[in-house]
Amino acid sequence: MMVVSLLSASPKNGAEIMDGIEAITRGWWRPSPGSVYPLLERMEAEGTVRKRGDGRYELTPKANAEIEASFGSIRRSPRTGDDAVSEIENMVSFMEDLARAKPGELGPQAGALKDLAKRISELAGHEGEGQNG
Numbered sequence: 001m002m003v004v005s006l007l008s009a010s011p012k013n014g015a016e017i018m019d020g021i022e023a024i025t026r027g028w029w030r031p032s033p034g035s036v037y038p039l040l041e042r043m044e045a046e047g048t049v050r051k052r053g054d055g056r057y058e059l060t061p062k063a064n065a066e067i068e069a070s071f072g073s074i075r076r077s078p079r080t081g082d083d084a085v086s087e088i089e090n091m092v093s094f095m096e097d098l099a100r101a102k103p104g105e106l107g108p109q110a111g112a113l114k115d116l117a118k119r120i121s122e123l124a125g126h127e128g129e130g131q132n133g
Contacts (some may be wrong), residue, residue: 011056
């Protein structure tokens with residue numbers, strides 16, 4: 001998964017993948033060429049990566065489809081209204097967890113949160129605070 005994650009960001013050669021894994025693990029592990037290159041060859045044979053002319057590997061459309069089917073979209077930002085609402089729901093859940101785990105952590109952001117709540121309410125067709133459904 002580390003290799004897939006690195007390649008989802010940008011094409012990389014084997015040495016760059018080894019460097020990336022070492023960075024991800026903060027120096028705790030650097031895979032050997034004897035593990036990275038056979039893995040890349042297997043992935044190429046499976047059709048999940050392809051080797052470009054510059055020697056870097058990139059994910060194929062097949063890999064992206066498999067990743068999306070297994071883990072959801074690897075998109076970095078919302079593309080549709082549904083995506084945006086889902087992202088907002090995730091962020092609200094995170095803020096709720098943060099408020100429970102670290103009471104007072106959100107105190108400095110209270111004003112900004114109220115402003116965002118008002119803007120979202122207006123987007124939903126509710127002109128003002130306190131209106132329901």
